[in-house]
Amino acid sequence: xxxxxxxxxxxxxxxxEIKPTALVRRIVEHVQLHINQxxxxxxASVCLGVLARAGLVDLMEDMDRGFRYDVGVPRTLPTYxxxxxxxxxxxxxxxxxxxx
Numbered sequence: 001x002x003x004x005x006x007x008x009x010x011x012x013x014x015x016x017e018i019k020p021t022a023l024v025r026r027i028v029e030h031v032q033l034h035i036n037q038x039x040x041x042x043x044a045s046v047c048l049g050v051l052a053r054a055g056l057v058d059l060m061e062d063m064d065r066g067f068r069y070d071v072g073v074p075r076t077l078p079t080y081x082x083x084x085x086x087x088x089x090x091x092x093x094x095x096x097x098x099x100x
Contacts, residue, residue: 002034005043012050016059024059028066039071045078052086060086 003011008027015023027047031038044067051060064083067073075083 002037003030005038005046008038008043008046009050012047016050016054016056020056020059024062024066027063028070031067031071035071039073041073041076041079043067044071044073045076045082048079048082048086052082052089055086055089055091057086057090 012023012027015026019026031043044064047063047067048060051063060083064075064079067079068075073079
C-alpha cells in the first residue's frame with residue numbers, strides 16, 4: 001500500500017541514514033507502484049525537501065530527475081523552492097541561480 005504523504009518525510013530521512021545509495025531508486029519505485037496516489041508534486045516536494053535541508057545536492061538532483069523523468073511529475077513552485085533551498089543549504093549560489 002502507498003506510504004501516506006505525511007510519513008514520506010520520515011521514510012526518506014530513514015533511508016538517508018540507513019541506505020543513501022538506494023534512496024532515490026526506492027522512493028521512485030514506490031511512487032511508480034502507487035502512481036495514482038503518490039505521483040504528484042506534493043510528494044516530490046516533500047521528498048526533495050528532506051534532501052534539501054540536508055544539503056545533499058547530488059541526491060536532491062537525482063530525486064528531482066526521478067520524479068520528472070521516471071514518474072512524470074513536472075516541477076512546480078514548491079519543488080523549485082525545495083531545490084533552491086537545497087542549493088542555498090549547500091552554499092552553492094551559482095547552482096541556485098541556474099535552477100530558476
